[in-house]
Amino acid sequence: MNIIEEIKKYFTYLNELGIDFFPISEKLNKFLKNNNYLSVNNIEKIKESLLACKKCALHRIRKQPIWGEGSEDAQLMIISEYPDRDEDFYGRPFVGANEEILKKMLSAIKLKKEDFFITHAVKCKTPGGRPPEIDEILACKYYLLNQIKLLKPKLILAFGFTPPKMFFENSSTFSSIRGNHIKIKDSVVLFTYHPNYIIKNPIVKRLIWEDLQKFRKLYEENFL
Ligand code: SF4
Structure with a gap:
């Protein structure tokens, strides 16, 4: 040995x-x-451990865990909730109708999908698309926190109910935090609804629009 x-x-x-x-x-x-034994400052190492991850039961039904998409030098990040069936199949976030909605949302605030590194809070799909359980969210937290630590985005747009559960371990409700921005490590995170909520519940369109305006303001304060 x-x-x-x-x-x-x-x-x-x-x-x-x-x-x-x-x-x-x-x-x-x-x-x-x-000797680098303590260093997790290695994106490749974390990607590798993600691809082999069996920390929670979701590994049994996924086709693949999803690392994310976009430039790892981007100063903007989007955190979605968890992969749906199509994302699991194609191995990338936001495919099909959701991708089109996302593009429209971002172009409304003069940004593009390519300006962001896009990832999920929970990296594997769930059975039947159900929301992830809290133990699954906490098991997966390691990957997102390290992505934030290593990629160092200045601004993060977080979609849906899962990211607040991950950041605040169930101590904050989505409704109490939506539309607010919070500093997490060196990044500012703004929480809003997931774009596919517009399809299910058109009434939230106005609220998402308000949140996007706030994100644009943060963008201008930080980059223009
Ligand atoms: S959801 Fe996260 S913790 Fe669970 S198996 Fe997938 S990558 Fe691992």
């Missing part, structure tokens, strides 16, 4: 659980950091 490799794997495991400091000697911490 290669002891160094085993130790490396163990520290990587702890690091994936969110532990990035070990109360041991400064010298050892420095050694580990220099």
Whole structure:
């Protein structure tokens, strides 16, 4: 057995659980950091672990977990809820009618889909499209938080009920947070309805429009 490799794997495991400091000697911490054993600052590594992820039961029915789409240098991010059947099939967020609605919404505030890195809060589809359970949301939190940490978007537009549950672990309701922007780490996140809500419930169109105007204002404050 290669002891160094085993130790490396163990520290990587702890690091994936969110532990990035070990109360041991400064010298050892420095050694580990220099050897990159503690580093999760590696997008490829997180993508790899996402593709193999079996942290919750959703892995059994997905075709594939979805990392996201768009430039990883984009300063804007969209967080959708969880993949639907078509997204699971094609392996990318926003396909078909939802993609068209999204494009229209963004063009109304003079932005394009390509200006964003687009991802989901929960990375695998759910049975029959039901909302993810809280244990599934929390199991998947690691990936989104690391995407935010590594891609460092300045502004995030978060759609639907799942992102608030993930960020606030069920302590905030969507209605109390919708239309508000909140600083999470170095990013400002604005919460609004998912675009496909317009199809199911046209009455929310006006509320989404108001939220998009707020997002445009934040964009102008940060980038223009
Ligand atoms: S939903 Fe997230 S935590 Fe669950 S299996 Fe898929 S990638 Fe892993």
